[in-house]
Amino acid sequence: MPVDTQKSTRETFRAIWDALTDGLPAVITSHVRLDGDGVGCALALRHALRGKGVEATVALDPPVPAMFGFLPGMESVQSGPDGLPNRYNLVVIDCGSLERTGDLASALGGRARTINIDHHDSNSSFGDLNYVEGGASSCGEMLYGLLRAGGVPLSPPIAECLLTAVVSDTGQFSHQDTTPAAYEVAGKCVEAGARPHVVVRQLFCPPTPAQMRLRAMAMGTLRFHCDEQVSTMEVTGEMFRRTGLAPIDTEGFAEIAIGIQGLEAAALLKEMPGCDYIKVSMRSREYVDVAAVAGAFGGGGHKHAAGCEIYDTLEAARSVIVAELDRRVRRLPG
Numbered sequence: 001m002p003v004d005t006q007k008s009t010r011e012t013f014r015a016i017w018d019a020l021t022d023g024l025p026a027v028i029t030s031h032v033r034l035d036g037d038g039v040g041c042a043l044a045l046r047h048a049l050r051g052k053g054v055e056a057t058v059a060l061d062p063p064v065p066a067m068f069g070f071l072p073g074m075e076s077v078q079s080g081p082d083g084l085p086n087r088y089n090l091v092v093i094d095c096g097s098l099e100r101t102g103d104l105a106s107a108l109g110g111r112a113r114t115i116n117i118d119h120h121d122s123n124s125s126f127g128d129l130n131y132v133e134g135g136a137s138s139c140g141e142m143l144y145g146l147l148r149a150g151g152v153p154l155s156p157p158i159a160e161c162l163l164t165a166v167v168s169d170t171g172q173f174s175h176q177d178t179t180p181a182a183y184e185v186a187g188k189c190v191e192a193g194a195r196p197h198v199v200v201r202q203l204f205c206p207p208t209p210a211q212m213r214l215r216a217m218a219m220g221t222l223r224f225h226c227d228e229q230v231s232t233m234e235v236t237g238e239m240f241r242r243t244g245l246a247p248i249d250t251e252g253f254a255e256i257a258i259g260i261q262g263l264e265a266a267a268l269l270k271e272m273p274g275c276d277y278i279k280v281s282m283r284s285r286e287y288v289d290v291a292a293v294a295g296a297f298g299g300g301g302h303k304h305a306a307g308c309e310i311y312d313t314l315e316a317a318r319s320v321i322v323a324e325l326d327r328r329v330r331r332l333p334g
Helices: 005-020 036-051 098-107 139-149 156-169 180-191 196-203 209-219 237-243 253-258 290-295 314-328
Strands: 026-029 056-060 088-093 111-118 129-132 223-225 230-235 265-271 278-284 300-302 305-310
Touching (some): 005 088, 005 111, 005 129, 005 139, 026 036, 036 056, 036 088, 036 139, 036 156, 111 139, 139 156, 139 180, 156 180, 156 196, 209 230, 209 253, 230 314, 253 265, 265 314, 278 290, 290 314, 305 314
Parallel strands (some): 026 056, 026 088, 088 111, 230 265
Antiparallel strands (some): 223 230, 265 278, 278 305, 300 305
């Protein structure tokens, strides 16, 4: 029997709003190593719930990047689990699993229900209520639909937060999985008062001299593999020490190599300070499924943007990632 997906989505929306307006406060969170989609959606939902008289708190795993300081409501964001209500509904946004919330995961014992909103195909449907749409290019476009279903007006603060989510996860509408809905939601947000020039300037602001030095060091490690269809770049702990920067300052590095002509997949490998694993961020073009590669190492993501963590040396991590990508790269005729 064919499934009525629109009816299913409407029922999901109704169930989520019934839960969120049941009288309990809400705690909203997102994944570690925060991005504009997670932060923007968390704040947009907080504004929406407070407009409906629901006590809502955004609690995020630190550090919260200063680049999001322009977002309305950012001053209210709680860093870490201290001071959460004794009983609440938990909303997890943009996370494939609860563990992706970082140290918060072990401190969320007071939740009555868990509401899972995500656009990753690898999502484990860990919530009591799950709104998962793998075809969406951002949680921002998903949340827009949820807010409309709940009769929430698109105020300027909500619009600015949602536009940040959409612009961030589509890479200014440049990613291959950008949907028509992403453009539609962005247009509605601008109509409602969101400032695209501010959002883009804050999200993609010019790098500092230290960030440019780190980028130059990373590009010095660029290697080509698999008949020059795959590339790797590395950021070592020593590079972080020499520049005084942190992993959060490598935003956009994974996109550098995939922009090179002829590449089908690229991997950025980072030695994480104070950790015993290598963080791998992968990007691909038309047919290489890097989410499948990440999944082989316990990670996940999207077909063309995914990541994982490998508990080994940088050299060993590079070797196994390249071998896994090599299995999936199409050999083009010479």
